Amino acid sequence: MKTLTDFMPGMLGYWSRDLRSEFANREYLNWFGKSAEEMKGIRMQDLLGEALFAKNESYIHAALAGEIQKFERTLTKVNGETRETLAHYIPHIEGRQVLGFFVLILDITDRKHLEAAVVSVAEEFQRSLGQELHDNLGQQLAAIAYQASALEKMILSSGSADAAKFAAPIALQAQHTVMQCKQLAQGLLPFEIEANGLLAALQALAARVAISYQIVCEFVCASPDVWRDDATISLNLYRIAQEAVSNAVRHGRAQKLTILLASDSAGMRLSIFDDGCGFEGAAGCATSGMGIKIMHYRVKELGGTLAFLVRAEGGTEVRVDIR
Numbered sequence: 001m002k003t004l005t006d007f008m009p010g011m012l013g014y015w016s017r018d019l020r021s022e023f024a025n026r027e028y029l030n031w032f033g034k035s036a037e038e039m040k041g042i043r044m045q046d047l048l049g050e051a052l053f054a055k056n057e058s059y060i061h062a063a064l065a066g067e068i069q070k071f072e073r074t075l076t077k078v079n080g081e082t083r084e085t086l087a088h089y090i091p092h093i094e095g096r097q098v099l100g101f102f103v104l105i106l107d108i109t110d111r112k113h114l115e116a117a118v119v120s121v122a123e124e125f126q127r128s129l130g131q132e133l134h135d136n137l138g139q140q141l142a143a144i145a146y147q148a149s150a151l152e153k154m155i156l157s158s159g160s161a162d163a164a165k166f167a168a169p170i171a172l173q174a175q176h177t178v179m180q181c182k183q184l185a186q187g188l189l190p191f192e193i194e195a196n197g198l199l200a201a202l203q204a205l206a207a208r209v210a211i212s213y214q215i216v217c218e219f220v221c222a223s224p225d226v227w228r229d230d231a232t233i234s235l236n237l238y239r240i241a242q243e244a245v246s247n248a249v250r251h252g253r254a255q256k257l258t259i260l261l262a263s264d265s266a267g268m269r270l271s272i273f274d275d276g277c278g279f280e281g282a283a284g285c286a287t288s289g290m291g292i293k294i295m296h297y298r299v300k301e302l303g304g305t306l307a308f309l310v311r312a313e314g315g316t317e318v319r320v321d322i323r
Contacts, residue, residue, distance in 0.1 A: 011105040017064060017098065019044040028105075033078030056087075063089035063101040072108070072300070084112040115297045122294060123239075130188025138181045145174035180212065198234035202241060202259055209245055215255050217245070222262035236298040237261075237270050237320065240306075243291045244272040244318040252276025252316060267304075267323035275315040 005012050006026040014023040024039045032039075032047060044060070045053045052075075059069040069089035076082050088104040148171035156164040192201035199221055206219040241259055248254040254276030262269045299306040304322035311317055 133185040217257040248274035
């Protein structure tokens with residue numbers, strides 16, 4: 001069994017109820033720079049150090065209470081190398097008594113780098129597409145709208161009133177398309193965040209959604225005096241709100257949306273409420289889609305939690321808590 005566990009691609013160990021090591025595979029020993037003799041019977045506090053032990057203490061108590069725990073943690077190896085890890089605490093239960101818990105820790109550094117790259121590519125794509133809409137396509141559509149309007153006036157001045165009636169809708173539709181293009185560009189390029197901050201950007205997002213989809217969409221800030229803009233937090237919360245609103249409209253067929261931002265000294269909450277059919281009623285709105293995965297990653301980077309809640313009155317709440 002030891003030979004098998006020594007070839008596992010991760011750290012595997014067992015801790016007794018009094019938090020003393022009873023087993024550690026080779027990767028566990030190598031990570032902390034300990035021999036099997038040094039590891040045997042060592043206290044968890046002494047191995048991890050007081051600071052890291054304090055961070056993990058709530059998970060340890062939960063495991064000793066019989067609850068499986070799973071969490072991510074940045075760890076530093078004995079050689080000073082920093083790695084991203086995913087830890088599992090699995091209670092060892094006999095009868096009704098918890099005797100200790102197994103620890104399985106996987107190195108997910110490469111996965112975290114890949115997640116960061118995916119988000120970076122998505123962000124760059126949105127910026128590039130927004131720039132193209134604003135600088136190229138938007139300008140061409142504006143020119144078409146101007147020319148169509150000029151053509152309508154020329155036809156009307158020539159006395160062909162009937163022909164002018166056909167030209168007028170073309171000019172109007174072209175102008176409407178220009179406005180839609182501008183709204184798309186504004187959503188893809190975070191100009192509003194950079195210029196006026198998150199509150200103004202979310203207000204503008206709500207206004208664009210209401211106009212574009214002809215639905216009710218409002219933004220409410222419960223505590224504007226407490227909110228302090230941070231560039232990273234603002235951009236990530238804005239993109240999360242965009243994705244949640246898009247899902248609610250396209251998949252949930254929502255007719256009423258509320259974007260709520262609340263903050264206090266302990267942290268902040270972003271909630272998007274809708275009256276749509278929710279995830280269960282929208283086959284295309286599964287919580288495993290790429291957009292949802294990117295939302296999860298953004299929230300993790302902020303040290304927060306993401307939840308999809310079914311509302312008692314119908315619809316869904318997408319909730320982000322950052323503490």
